[in-house]
Amino acid sequence: MDFSEQVNELQRKYDEMRKELYGQLSPVQRLSVARHPHRPTFLEHILNITDKWLELHGDRAGCDDPAIVTGIGTIDGMSFMFIGHQKGRNTKENIYRNFAMPGPEGYRKALRMMRHAEHHGFPILTFVDTPGAYAGLHAEEHGQGEAIAKNLREMFGLRVPIITTVIGEGGSGGALGIGCCDKMLMLENSVYFVASPEACAAILWRTADAAPKATEAMKITAHELVELDVVDEVVKEPLGGAHGDPYSASQNLKEAIMRHMKDLLKLDPDSLLKHRKAKFRKIGAVQEGVKLDPRFKRKMKPRDAHLDGEQPPQMT
Amino acid sequence: MSVRKWLEDKQKFGGLIEAFFEEAVRNSIAHENDKQIILSENNNDLWARCENCGNMLHIKFSKQNKSVCEERGNHLSMDSMERIEPSIDPNTWIPLDEDTISKDVLSFCDEESYENRLIRSQEKTGLPEAVQTGIGYSNGTLIAPGVMDFQFMGGSMGSAVGEKITRLIEYATQKLLPLVLVCASGGARMQEGTVSLMQMAKISSALHYYQVQKKLLYISILTYPTTGGVTASFGMLGDIIIAESKAYIAFAGKRVIEETLGQKVPDGFQLAEALFENGLLDLIVPRILIKGVLSEISDLYSSVPYKKN
Numbered sequence: 001m002d003f004s005e006q007v008n009e010l011q012r013k014y015d016e017m018r019k020e021l022y023g024q025l026s027p028v029q030r031l032s033v034a035r036h037p038h039r040p041t042f043l044e045h046i047l048n049i050t051d052k053w054l055e056l057h058g059d060r061a062g063c064d065d066p067a068i069v070t071g072i073g074t075i076d077g078m079s080f081m082f083i084g085h086q087k088g089r090n091t092k093e094n095i096y097r098n099f100a101m102p103g104p105e106g107y108r109k110a111l112r113m114m115r116h117a118e119h120h121g122f123p124i125l126t127f128v129d130t131p132g133a134y135a136g137l138h139a140e141e142h143g144q145g146e147a148i149a150k151n152l153r154e155m156f157g158l159r160v161p162i163i164t165t166v167i168g169e170g171g172s173g174g175a176l177g178i179g180c181c182d183k184m185l186m187l188e189n190s191v192y193f194v195a196s197p198e199a200c201a202a203i204l205w206r207t208a209d210a211a212p213k214a215t216e217a218m219k220i221t222a223h224e225l226v227e228l229d230v231v232d233e234v235v236k237e238p239l240g241g242a243h244g245d246p247y248s249a250s251q252n253l254k255e256a257i258m259r260h261m262k263d264l265l266k267l268d269p270d271s272l273l274k275h276r277k278a279k280f281r282k283i284g285a286v287q288e289g290v291k292l293d294p295r296f297k298r299k300m301k302p303r304d305a306h307l308d309g310e311q312p313p314q315m316t
Numbered sequence: 317m318s319v320r321k322w323l324e325d326k327q328k329f330g331g332l333i334e335a336f337f338e339e340a341v342r343n344s345i346a347h348e349n350d351k352q353i354i355l356s357e358n359n360n361d362l363w364a365r366c367e368n369c370g371n372m373l374h375i376k377f378s379k380q381n382k383s384v385c386e387e388r389g390n391h392l393s394m395d396s397m398e399r400i401e402p403s404i405d406p407n408t409w410i411p412l413d414e415d416t417i418s419k420d421v422l423s424f425c426d427e428e429s430y431e432n433r434l435i436r437s438q439e440k441t442g443l444p445e446a447v448q449t450g451i452g453y454s455n456g457t458l459i460a461p462g463v464m465d466f467q468f469m470g471g472s473m474g475s476a477v478g479e480k481i482t483r484l485i486e487y488a489t490q491k492l493l494p495l496v497l498v499c500a501s502g503g504a505r506m507q508e509g510t511v512s513l514m515q516m517a518k519i520s521s522a523l524h525y526y527q528v529q530k531k532l533l534y535i536s537i538l539t540y541p542t543t544g545g546v547t548a549s550f551g552m553l554g555d556i557i558i559a560e561s562k563a564y565i566a567f568a569g570k571r572v573i574e575e576t577l578g579q580k581v582p583d584g585f586q587l588a589e590a591l592f593e594n595g596l597l598d599l600i601v602p603r604i605l606i607k608g609v610l611s612e613i614s615d616l617y618s619s620v621p622y623k624k625n
């Protein structure tokens with residue numbers, strides 16, 4: 001009995017459907033691809049794109065947070081500092097890695113590595129893939145907020161190029177703690193949110209069932225964020241998502257990173273810092289120049305300084 | 317107990333108590349001269365209840381006492397106008413960016429459109445956004461204060477708050493003014509999505525130039541409540557971090573932690589006193605003394621013998 005014709009026909013139909021399905025993914029679908037258990041993790045990308053790789057450990061202050069992996073390596077012979085959130089590839093590993101949710105020690109380890117990179121001249125590549133910073137007692141007691149804040153400020157002073165790529169989930173402050181960069185890239189099916197759709201749904205819609213609505217409303221996918229001028233480039237994933245063909249996904253990532261790095265390496269450090277500052281300075285949508293209804297300002301302290309005193313602010 | 321006893325009890329002050337004792341008792345509820353009772357539409361009742369001990373406070377005395385309950389010194393929440401008014405010397409205030417408000421960048425709509433929510437909050441609170449910024453003299457020193465207001469959409473930080481604070485920092489950088497930011501926030505404004513998140517980076521970038529490159533003084537004052545994105549950005553970046561007594565200061569909220577760990581969080585866990593014990597704050601200052609303390613600090617920093625170039 002020869003079923004090869006039917007099998008071929010079914011295979012053809014399967015390929016067509018797969019193309020159709022993955023050709024046009026909705027934000028909710030992209031979210032599940034971003035959280036897919038087989039999605040390539042930071043280390044898997046590293047091992048696919050580097051020629052040499054050496055993991056470096058510790059915050060030199062009592063801890064080596066497994067949720068953040070740091071190290072140095074080369075891509076096409078050029079050395080970089082790599083920092084990223086590491087998810088586990090199975091449940092046991094996830095528990096060890098704390099599901100890629102760093103504590104303050106992780107951010108301090110990342111900062112130590114970033115300063116080390118600046119000192120020695122390594123450009124920095126960071127990879128974001130976290131549901132968020134860890135919300136626990138120990139983390140709060142040891143200054144989770146302060147550790148992230150410190151990183152945010154210090155990253156704007158590092159005199160080496162920084163490229164951040166969101167390879168999976170970009171969980172709010174936990175992601176931004178290693179994500180202040182010259183260029184922000186996102187893999188096609190990754191997401192970057194200020195609050196997880198589940199949390200947002202619970203707070204604004206008062207029911208976790210509204211998570212799909214929240215996902216659509218918050219505009220968390222790569223393409224939507226490029227339009228909002230937050231992200232610089234969307235890196236294409238192979239059809240079926242990165243987990244279908246990890247090696248190709250990594251190669252696309254490598255190509256995009258090296259292309260942007262080539263441009264950044266042309267800038268001197270002062271221009272680099274100016275450019276990084278400008279990148280974030282422009283994000284935000286405000287309305288001004290329109291005098292508001294005085295009712296809306298009745299609880300603001302009105303100006304009472306004398307006119308010949310300090311002049312109205314002039315910004316240069 | 318008397319104010320003095322309470323201050324000594326806390327031992328957060330050392331030698332400064334003597335300096336400000338006069339001022340501290342001057343406004344105590346024992347003295348009331350003016351008969352005007354200020355009734356705003358928000359305070360239809362004449363009484364407020366202290367959420368800590370349940371003590372009933374008459375609004376007039378409460379405001380004279382800067383909304384501090386006289387029973388155990390619990391600081392009730394205070395709106396931005398009530399904070400700015402007594403701290404700034406008369407006839408010296410210049411507000412900045414009064415008309416700057418957020419746009420509905422995502423065309424966000426949950427149970428109500430973001431645009432409508434903004435207008436409703438503006439009508440209800442009489443504020444255009446969750447922060448007031450400006451410059452003014454305080455005890456003779458020109459400072460650049462920004463005061464957040466929890467009443468406006470829970471003090472959430474969106475584009476307008478980010479922009480106003482960034483501009484305040486940029487102005488202070490240009491004019492070499494000390495910066496004071498009073499924080500009160502439930503976190504980032506979800507209705508503006510990832511754009512809100514990036515405000516944390518934007519403000520931190522301005523602070524880098526202000527603090528690290530220009531070496532100017534930034535004091536952050538954390539009040540009830542300071543959470544989420546504000547704690548993880550400018551709240552915890554002050555050269556000096558002051559907190560009000562029993563202020564709730566957190567990165568992750570209590571409920572999120574309880575869900576993550578599957579256990580109850582101990583009482584008093586994320587209050588200012590607990591953070592103080594863990595070395596995360598410089599000072600806990602009673603509200604009535606903040607103005608004086610800020611002047612003293614400013615004085616200490618400007619009397620350095622080794623001047624920066």
